[in-house]
Amino acid sequence: MNSLRARAHLLFGRRSHQSLAPHQHLSPAVANDLVISTVDENSGIAMLTMNRPPANSLSMEMNEAICDSIKTIEANAKIQSVILSSTNPKIFSAGLDVTELVSPDKDRLPRFWNSLQQVYIDLYGSRLATVAAIQGHAPAAGCFLAMACDYRVMSAGDINSDTKKKHVPTIGLNETQLGIAAPPWMGQLLVRTVGFRQAELALALGTLFPPEQALAVGLVDDIVPHQKAESGEDQLIDLLPSQIKDQALNPLLQRAYSQARIYAKIPPQARVASKMVTREEHIFRMIAKRDEDTQHFCGFVTQKAVQKNLSAYVEALKNKSAKK
Numbered sequence: 143m144n145s146l147r148a149r150a151h152l153l154f155g156r157r158s159h160q161s162l163a164p165h166q167h168l169s170p171a172v173a174n175d176l177v178i179s180t181v182d183e184n185s186g187i188a189m190l191t192m193n194r195p196p197a198n199s200l201s202m203e204m205n206e207a208i209c210d211s212i213k214t215i216e217a218n219a220k221i222q223s224v225i226l227s228s229t230n231p232k233i234f235s236a237g238l239d240v241t242e243l244v245s246p247d248k249d250r251l252p253r254f255w256n257s258l259q260q261v262y263i264d265l266y267g268s269r270l271a272t273v274a275a276i277q278g279h280a281p282a283a284g285c286f287l288a289m290a291c292d293y294r295v296m297s298a299g300d301i302n303s304d305t306k307k308k309h310v311p312t313i314g315l316n317e318t319q320l321g322i323a324a325p326p327w328m329g330q331l332l333v334r335t336v337g338f339r340q341a342e343l344a345l346a347l348g349t350l351f352p353p354e355q356a357l358a359v360g361l362v363d364d365i366v367p368h369q370k371a372e373s374g375e376d377q378l379i380d381l382l383p384s385q386i387k388d389q390a391l392n393p394l395l396q397r398a399y400s401q402a403r404i405y406a407k408i409p410p411q412a413r414v415a416s417k418m419v420t421r422e423e424h425i426f427r428m429i430a431k432r433d434e435d436t437q438h439f440c441g442f443v444t445q446k447a448v449q450k451n452l453s454a455y456v457e458a459l460k461n462k463s464a465k466k
């Protein structure tokens with residue numbers, strides 16, 4: 143147990159981040175614009191709210207802001223749990239910023255990929271208990287963010303009171319639909335989350351699961367109907383950043399908060415040591431294979447056929463948005 147604790151300290155206590163990250167960090171002020179951090183030392187709970195309109199897509203700067211925010215919260219010994227949420231009520235994260243992938247700058251592309259690897263190392267390997275509050279869509283790397291957390295709660299969707307249209311969020315690794323493959327470590331994370339056969343099917347087909355199906359395969363742990371709650375807790379209200387202060391009666395955030403509180407009450411050494419049991423080898427593998435992974439990614443993405451698919455995909459995204 144002692145040696146396990148020592149190793150837990152090595153991996154989760156000291157930040158691997160500082161010694162490993164081959165990328166520049168943003169100043170906290172900039173990072174705070176992209177990811178808003180709020181903390182409540184009394185409850186031991188923090189909230190990281192992604193705030194990169196329009197879709198919280200993951201640019202290099204966004205990845206760096208996520209890592210910086212985790213690092214800052216981890217440095218506060220009073221905090222044990224963190225909720226990962228979004229200022230956009232319809233999109234948790236649209237995954238990688240696809241504009242990073244099309245006609246990429248050859249110097250930036252590997253740094254961009256390193257920044258995503260760092261999110262894996264820092265979020266999946268965090269000493270904090272992490273709860274994803276998935277209000278809206280979470281495709282591809284958006285799904286990865288959720289899977290890298292310890293617990294996932296997802297909104298069942300809602301009905302627009304004006305148009306009466308139903309909004310149903312979806313989650314999954316849809317890369318094949320873009321003509322690309324999920325990186326091996328992201329695909330393996332899906333295998334560990336939903337099991338081999340479900341992952342094999344979902345990866346090949348690029349399945350985006352609506353909430354009920356996501357729950358059925360184990361991609362999320364809980365789904366929450368949208369009906370507004372009758373009352374909110376003061377502690378949650380205090381934790382919400384001003385951009386989403388009006389969400390105190392949102393049952394999804396309330397559910398995420400209650401789960402964060404459950405985690406915060408578990409003795410941290412025991413919680414962190416048990417988190418290591420399932421995650422340590424995968425974090426170390428990423429660290430060991432980081433350069434190889436970056437080379438594969440850059441080689442794959444810059445292929446002519448892949449660039450053609452990605453360009454067409456970005457064009458279709460823009461056209462879709464313009465038609466609204």
Ligand SMILES: CCCCCCCCCCCC/C=C/CC(=O)SCCNC(=O)CCNC(=O)[C@H](O)C(C)(C)COP(=O)(O)OP(=O)(O)OC[C@H]1O[C@@H](n2cnc3c(N)ncnc32)[C@H](O)[C@@H]1OP(=O)(O)O
Pocket residue numbers: 196197199232233235236237238239240241279281282283284316317320322323324325326438439442443459460462463464
């Ligand atoms: C040994 C073997 C080695 C093998 C090596 C293999 C290595 C693998 C290499 C490849 C790995 C690549 C990994 C990729 C992972 C990813 O994350 S790729 C990104 C995938 N994301 C998506 O497909 C999501 C695309 N977006 C949507 O589907 C929708 O936007 C939405 C469902 C999220 C939301 O829909 P809606 O609410 O209707 O909004 P929209 O009008 O569509 O979008 C609003 C706005 O946001 C912009 N946007 C959306 N998504 C992105 C994005 N991902 N990146 C950048 N921008 C995005 C969209 O263009 C609109 O913008 P404007 O209003 O036009 O400004």
